[in-house]
Amino acid sequence: MQKITPFLWFDGKAEEAMHFYVSIFKNSKVVSVTRYGDAGPGPKGTVMSAIFQLEGQEFFALNGGPQFSFTPAISFFVNCRTQEEVDELWEKLSEGGEKNRCGWLRDKYGVSWQIIPSVLSELLQDKDAEKSQKVMKAMLQMGKIDIKTLKQAYGQQ
Numbered sequence: 001m002q003k004i005t006p007f008l009w010f011d012g013k014a015e016e017a018m019h020f021y022v023s024i025f026k027n028s029k030v031v032s033v034t035r036y037g038d039a040g041p042g043p044k045g046t047v048m049s050a051i052f053q054l055e056g057q058e059f060f061a062l063n064g065g066p067q068f069s070f071t072p073a074i075s076f077f078v079n080c081r082t083q084e085e086v087d088e089l090w091e092k093l094s095e096g097g098e099k100n101r102c103g104w105l106r107d108k109y110g111v112s113w114q115i116i117p118s119v120l121s122e123l124l125q126d127k128d129a130e131k132s133q134k135v136m137k138a139m140l141q142m143g144k145i146d147i148k149t150l151k152q153a154y155g156q157q
Contacts, residue, residue, distance in 0.1 A: 002058045006076075009068045010109065014061040015047040017109045024092045025054040075104065075112035082117075083147045089115045090144045103145040117147050123154050131155060 010017055015033070022028040031051040036042040042063060050061045080086045090099070093115070096108030103116045123135040131154050138153035139145065 005058050005060050008059060008061045008070075008111065009064040010061060011066045011069075012046075012063050013109055014050055014063045017111075018050050018052045018059075018061050020107075020109075021054055021059075022052055024089065027056055028052065028054045031058070070106075070110035070112065072100075072104065072106065072112040075114050077114045077116060080115060080117045086115055086117050086145055086147070089113075099143050101143055102139060103142070115145065117145055117150070119147055120145060120150060123150055126154070 008014070008017070018030060022030060029052065031053060033050045034048045036044055036046050036048050038044055042048060047061075047063055049063070052059055052061065078089060080089065086103075090105065093107050093113050094105040097110075098106045100106065103114050103120075104112060105115065106112050120135070120139065124132050124139075126132045126135075134153040134155075135150055138149055142149070
């Protein structure tokens with residue numbers, strides 16, 4: 001059992017969101033779903049809570065009502081190995097949502113994601129501060145992160 005599990009509060013969209021996320025990430029699955037019965041408080045048969053995995057990471061989703069909503073103060077950071085992975089996740093997760101700057105997006109459920117190529121961290125941590133600053137300046141101009149542009153700013157072709 002995972003020690004710490006992200007808990008996501010939805011307003012009636014937990015099941016829909018879970019299936020959306022599971023369809024996007026390759027190593028993912030629905031673990032369990034609990035539905036309301038006769039006692040409620042939700043309509044009988046609708047999802048009360050669900051557990052699912054994305055890339056092996058477990059998540060708990062609850063249909064808790066309209067009292068709370070997501071903010072960008074909490075986001076899911078997704079390490080991507082290739083530009084193709086960045087492109088695919090960026091497009092799929094932002095569909096119906098909002099594309100932001102520096103690899104950030106908000107999906108159609110209001111959840112914030114950072115779609116970041118792993119090479120970005122490597123380039124930003126270079127011992128040559130001037131190279132790292134050039135990479136940072138290039139990244140700050142981007143919406144979706146582009147690996148080729150980062151490498152050009154760094155001085156690689």
